[in-house]
Amino acid sequence: MSQTSTQRGQKISGFSRTIAGAALAVSVAMAVSSQMAVASQKPETQKPMLDITFSSKPSPPKTGDNTFDVMVKDASGKPVTDAEVTATLVMPKMGSMPEMKNSVALKHQKEGRYVGTGQVMMAGKWDVTVMVKRAGKEIGSKKFPITAQ
Numbered sequence: 806m807s808q809t810s811t812q813r814g815q816k817i818s819g820f821s822r823t824i825a826g827a828a829l830a831v832s833v834a835m836a837v838s839s840q841m842a843v844a845s846q847k848p849e850t851q852k853p854m855l856d857i858t859f860s861s862k863p864s865p866p867k868t869g870d871n872t873f874d875v876m877v878k879d880a881s882g883k884p885v886t887d888a889e890v891t892a893t894l895v896m897p898k899m900g901s902m903p904e905m906k907n908s909v910a911l912k913h914q915k916e917g918r919y920v921g922t923g924q925v926m927m928a929g930k931w932d933v934t935v936m937v938k939r940a941g942k943e944i945g946s947k948k949f950p951i952t953a954q
């Protein structure tokens with residue numbers, strides 16, 4: 806009898822500890838999300854979220870000239886039509902071969918689609934960084950790893 810009540814007492818205290826832990830986790834999460842909400846109200850410190858996609862023609866790209874195709878949309882899915890978009894291809898230094906870099910300006914076609922032709926200097930792995938600017942100021946960027954043939 807006394808043992809049973811002790812066990813129950815332990816169970817209850819264990820349970821309430823779990824509740825306390827959960828309550829703490831919730832309050833921490835709320836504190837974090839309220840900080841994020843405050844941050845997102847300050848556009849000068851927060852970059853707007855852009856949806857950037859990248860593709861090439863041919864795909865995968867080949868050594869030589871390729872067409873790069875980028876779509877830029879804002880957080881609500883609306884095409885961004887007034888941006889300056891560049892695709893910068895970087896291949897890191899390989900042994901004695903220095904880093905290779907080539908930046909291609911893409912022209913707006915329509916409905917948030919930016920296209921341009923640029924050289925891939927050699928086969929292998931490159932990082933393509935798509936940079937989106939408006940009035941010279943970065944509003945978003947995204948890195949796309951590619952393997953050229």
Ligand SMILES: [Cu+2]
Nearest residue numbers: 896899927929
């Ligand atoms: Cu290389």
